[in-house]
Amino acid sequence: xxxxxxxxxxxxxxxxxxxxxxxxxxxxxxxxxxxxxxxxxxxxxxxxxxxxxxxxxxxxxxxxxxxxxxxxxxxxxxxxxxxxxxxxxxxxxxxxxxxxxxxxxxxxxxxxxxxxxxxxxxxxxxxxxxxxxxxxxxxxxxxxxxxxxxxxxxxxxxxxxxxxxxxxxxxxxxxxxxxxxxxxxxxxxxxxxxxxxxxxxxxxxxxxxxxxxxxxxxxxxxxxxxxxxxxxxxxxxxxxxxxxxxxxxxxxxxxxxxxxxxxxxxxxxxxxxxxxxxxxxxxxxxxxxxxxxxxxxxxxxxxxxxxxxxxxxxxxxx
Amino acid sequence: xxxxxxxxxxxxxxxxxxxxxxxxxxxxxxxxxxxxxxxxxxxxxxxxxxxxxxxxxxxxxxxxxxxxxxxxxxxxxxxxxxxxxxxxxxxxxxxxxxxxxxxxxxxxxxxxxxxxxxxxxxxxxxxxxxxxxxxxxxxxxxxxxxxxxxxxxxxxxxxxxxxxxxxxxxxxxxxxxxxxxxxxxxxxxxxxxxxxxxxxxxxxxxxxxxxxxxxxxxxxxxxxxxxxxxxxxxxxxxxxxxxxxxxxxxxxxxxxxxxxxxxxxxxxxxxxxxxxxxxxxxxxxxxxxxxxxxxxxxxxxxxxxxxxxxxxxxxxxxxxxxxxxxxxxxxxxxxxxxxxxxx
Numbered sequence: 001x002x003x004x005x006x007x008x009x010x011x012x013x014x015x016x017x018x019x020x021x022x023x024x025x026x027x028x029x030x031x032x033x034x035x036x037x038x039x040x041x042x043x044x045x046x047x048x049x050x051x052x053x054x055x056x057x058x059x060x061x062x063x064x065x066x067x068x069x070x071x072x073x074x075x076x077x078x079x080x081x082x083x084x085x086x087x088x089x090x091x092x093x094x095x096x097x098x099x100x101x102x103x104x105x106x107x108x109x110x111x112x113x114x115x116x117x118x119x120x121x122x123x124x125x126x127x128x129x130x131x132x133x134x135x136x137x138x139x140x141x142x143x144x145x146x147x148x149x150x151x152x153x154x155x156x157x158x159x160x161x162x163x164x165x166x167x168x169x170x171x172x173x174x175x176x177x178x179x180x181x182x183x184x185x186x187x188x189x190x191x192x193x194x195x196x197x198x199x200x201x202x203x204x205x206x207x208x209x210x211x212x213x214x215x216x217x218x219x220x221x222x223x224x225x226x227x228x229x230x231x232x233x234x235x236x237x238x239x240x241x242x243x244x245x246x247x248x249x250x251x252x253x254x255x256x257x258x259x260x261x262x263x264x265x266x267x268x269x270x271x272x273x274x275x276x277x278x279x280x281x282x283x284x285x286x287x288x289x290x291x292x293x294x295x296x297x298x299x300x301x302x303x304x305x306x307x308x309x310x311x312x313x314x315x316x317x318x
Numbered sequence: 319x320x321x322x323x324x325x326x327x328x329x330x331x332x333x334x335x336x337x338x339x340x341x342x343x344x345x346x347x348x349x350x351x352x353x354x355x356x357x358x359x360x361x362x363x364x365x366x367x368x369x370x371x372x373x374x375x376x377x378x379x380x381x382x383x384x385x386x387x388x389x390x391x392x393x394x395x396x397x398x399x400x401x402x403x404x405x406x407x408x409x410x411x412x413x414x415x416x417x418x419x420x421x422x423x424x425x426x427x428x429x430x431x432x433x434x435x436x437x438x439x440x441x442x443x444x445x446x447x448x449x450x451x452x453x454x455x456x457x458x459x460x461x462x463x464x465x466x467x468x469x470x471x472x473x474x475x476x477x478x479x480x481x482x483x484x485x486x487x488x489x490x491x492x493x494x495x496x497x498x499x500x501x502x503x504x505x506x507x508x509x510x511x512x513x514x515x516x517x518x519x520x521x522x523x524x525x526x527x528x529x530x531x532x533x534x535x536x537x538x539x540x541x542x543x544x545x546x547x548x549x550x551x552x553x554x555x556x557x558x559x560x561x562x563x564x565x566x567x568x569x570x571x572x573x574x575x576x577x578x579x580x581x582x583x584x585x586x587x588x589x590x591x592x593x594x595x596x597x598x599x600x601x602x603x604x605x606x607x608x609x610x611x612x613x614x615x616x617x618x619x620x621x622x623x624x625x626x627x628x629x630x631x632x633x634x635x636x637x638x639x640x641x642x643x644x645x646x647x648x649x650x651x652x653x654x655x656x657x658x659x660x661x
Contacts, residue, residue, distance in 0.1 A: 035605075041525035042496060153615050154387075183386035183552065184596040185612035191598075192608050210526060213598040218605055236602035254527045256555040258582060258597055263559055266531035268479075270495035 002029040003204050004053075004092075004172055009066035011045075011052040019062040020274045022048035024228035026066075027301070030172065030221075035198060035205035037215030037236075039251075040225030043271050046208045047097070049225070050174045053206070054094050055083050070172070089116050093170035095161050097177040102161055103149040110145035113164045134163040139193055155186035159193065166197070176208045191217050213255055216240055224248045227272055227282040230301065234308035244310040246287045281313065289314060340413075341374035342546045343398055343514055348372075348407035350393050354620055365620045367393040369570035370407070377513065378540060380547040382561035382578070384554045384593070388616050389567040391550045395516045398548060399431055400424060411514070429459050432512035436519035438499035442491040448475070449487040452505045459510065474505040478535050497528030501535065508539060518550040533560045555597055558582045563653075566590045569627035570619055572647075576654030586656040588634045626658070634660060 011023035022045040030036050040046040051057065055075075057064060068075040070091055075083065096102045103112055111118070113134060114127040122130075132142045138159040149157055158178060165173055175194070179187040195218060197203055209215050215222055215236075222239040224232040224247065232245040243249045250267040257264070269286040272278055278285060284294040293313045301311045350368040368390040375381050375398075383391040396402040397409060400416050409417045411427055419427075432455075435441050442451055452471045456462060462470065475483035478501040491499055500520060507515060517536060521529040537560055540547055549561050557564050557578060564581040566574040566589065574587040585591045592612040598604065614631045617623060623630050625641040632640065636659060645657045 041527060155615055183616070184593065185386060186615060188596045188598075188609040188611045192611060195605070195608065211598075212526070213600040216600045216602055216604050217598050217609060220605065236605065240600050240602050251527050252600060254530050255600060256530070256553070256559050257599060258555045258558060258594065259599075261579075263534075264530040264556075266529065266534070267527040268531065270498055270528075 001032055003032040003071055004030040004206075005067070005069040006053070007067040007069075009049070009052055009068065010063050011048050011057070011061070012063040013048075013058065014060045014062040015275060017275045021045075021228045021277060022274065023052050026225075026228075026230055028221075028223055028230065028233060030204050030206065032171075032204055033198070033202050034220040035207055035218050036221040036223060037207045037209060037212075037219030038223050038225055038230075039209055039212045039215050041210055041271065043227070043274060044225040045228040045274075046210075046225050047176055050094060050176050050206065050208050053174060054088055054092055055080070056088075056094075089165075089168045089170060091170055092172045092174065093165040093168065094174040094176060095165040095178050097180065103157060105149050107148075108145070109147050109149065109152070109160055112149075113145075113160065113167055115164075116168055130167065131163070134166055135160075137166070137197070138163045139189075153186075154182050155189060158182060158186075158190055162190075162193070162197070166201075170203075172204045172206065174206045174208065177210070178207075179214065180209070180211075187214070194218055212240075212251055224251070227277060228274065229282065229311065230309075231283065231311040232309070233301070234304075234306075238306070238308040242308075244304060244308070244315060245283075245312050246289050246314070247283050250286075250288075281311075340376065341410075342377045342412055343375040343548070344408075344410035345371055345373045345394070345398060346408040346410070348394070348397050348404040348409060350390070350397055350402055351405045363620045365618075366570045366622055367619055368397060368404075369622070371567075371570075371572050373565060373572065373575070375514070375546045375548055377546050378544040379563070380537075380540060380549050380561040382549040382551060382554075382557035382564045383567055384551060384557050384564055385567035386552060386593075386616055388569065388619055390570040390619065391567050392518055393570075394567070395433075395518050395548055395550050398514075399433055399516055400427065401433075425459075429510050430512055431514040431516070432507035432510060433516040433518065434500070434504050434507050434520045436522055438491075438496055438503050438523065441503050442499055444491050446490075447487065448480075448489050448491070448494075448502050451491075451502055452509055455506060455510050461510070470509055471505075474509040475502075477508060477539060478502070478505045479531065480505065495525070495528075497524045497532065500524050500532055504532065504535060511543065512545065514546045514548075516548045516550065519552070520549075521556070522552070529556070536560070554582070554593055566593065569616065569622055571627050571644075571657065573628065573658070574654075574656045576651075580651065580654045584651070584654070586650055586654070586661065587628075587658050588632050588660070589628045592633075 007027045009023055009026045012019040012021055038046045110131045113131045117127040131145055135144050140159050179190050207219055219236055222236050223230045226247050232248045253265045267286050272282055280296055281294040281299050284290040299311050299313045301309045302315055303309050347370050349370055352365045354363045354365050385391045397404050404417055408415055449471055452474055453467050456467045472483040480486045480501055521532050551557055561578050564578045565572050568589050574590050585594055595610045626645050629635050629640040639659050645659045647655055647657050648661055649655050650661055
């Protein structure tokens, strides 16, 4: 069963130049206990999608609509107060990008992890015990509790950020580039920790990343985002082994393979301006396979069978 | 230590690094030690950022320096550009010792050696147009008149595939993507026709789909102009494809150096092997298994372990040997060197 069902989610920001289409009609399902990777490059709207799911919206929101169902319950109908009290951190939590900057440098680690508990007036000794339990869960020793962030290495800070996300026992954790600032050796340690937590706590993940190889290390499903939309969605096997969208194909070919002598290729050009999107397919200006129809009409996400969906006119039988 | 480096030099003389070409850049047993004040009354600590490295880069050759943060790769690149004066050892450029030449006399060298840095959001002035940014080095070095400079700017933009150049000349950096910004930074470095280029993590902040384009631009340029390139990266997979040789750094030491294919296909140092295993490749099978990891975290260069710097994390650690003294630099196959007691 899907723990999270997102249908036609939109999030536009208002700017002097016009609305930015950050999340532009995104739909997906997250089966309980699984991980969905949202892979996209800068400006694809992947981080905005995470913020939209947690209703952490900036002031300049222009449009925020659609349906987010958690365990069958429609979250878009909840008031901000209800959402804050019942959903955020309790059901859906987020581990933010850049562990270096997320933590408050002048507050001890344990108080930062315990913050949501203390806000709801949990007695300090109980909150402290919960923090120590969480620190052990993420592979840190208890005495990290009394340290300050600057005394920790990058990998340790990332573990603290994870512990903080888990403090209220959420069911869904949104991971936003949890390892992008870390060295490969530390990255591998964090990825193994995420796998273990998923297994042991039955967590469901939305893993936001620009790195499709890294996503394959954790994710059962992959959604490829481009210019605010999902252009390909399926199981990791479908997307990685039988990619259908030219963007997905290009992305996979651009990864330098260690065990191959074939030079990586690249996708020419740059993503479109999110305020001034081209008509038709948003990828067509960079697409090696674009044809007339791509200019005329935007393609819809079409099922290819077995849950594999692709937003491309090539699949509409030319 | 002394014998180690003599070995290196003789070995490299016997087997030239890159064909028979003269090395353009020679680093000879360079060290960069910084003193770190820990507190007002507390003793000072010495950070050994680079601790005795010998490396040569030939014209037309790309040498990749691979390593994690704190390995000293960036410091070594800066020493080779004389942005940092080495504490010990010599830096030779085209046969001339520039280790301690005063800055005022380095102007000609500054023109012949250029750098591209990691962050294209920080390295470009947001209040200058692309044309002004790329032209600036020519103005500083008083090269050409206005028309000649304009022509060179257009050529440089074309070389980095910002095409047509006219479309980019009057743009400001904030209207460019990360990849386009980085190409402007490269155009600015290439406009002087440098003989030596240090590219320090030039693609780590660029979208994956644009990385190869930037690396291919550098490769093309090298093939046309014979530029020597020092490519500093944490990404060993790109090093395989874009460098002739790979040097693996750990805590200020070079632990392995060899032809790129050999370092990847026949890694000798346990650290290199672990680094290679830690690289994720897009494979749906990955999620079903644990990643192999390098245990622990890299220690700080302010507190380097005795003996082999990698011994506290090494799965092949041999007690009584590895921590006792630094391993010698040995040539295991032609041009492929390692510092490890396993050999």
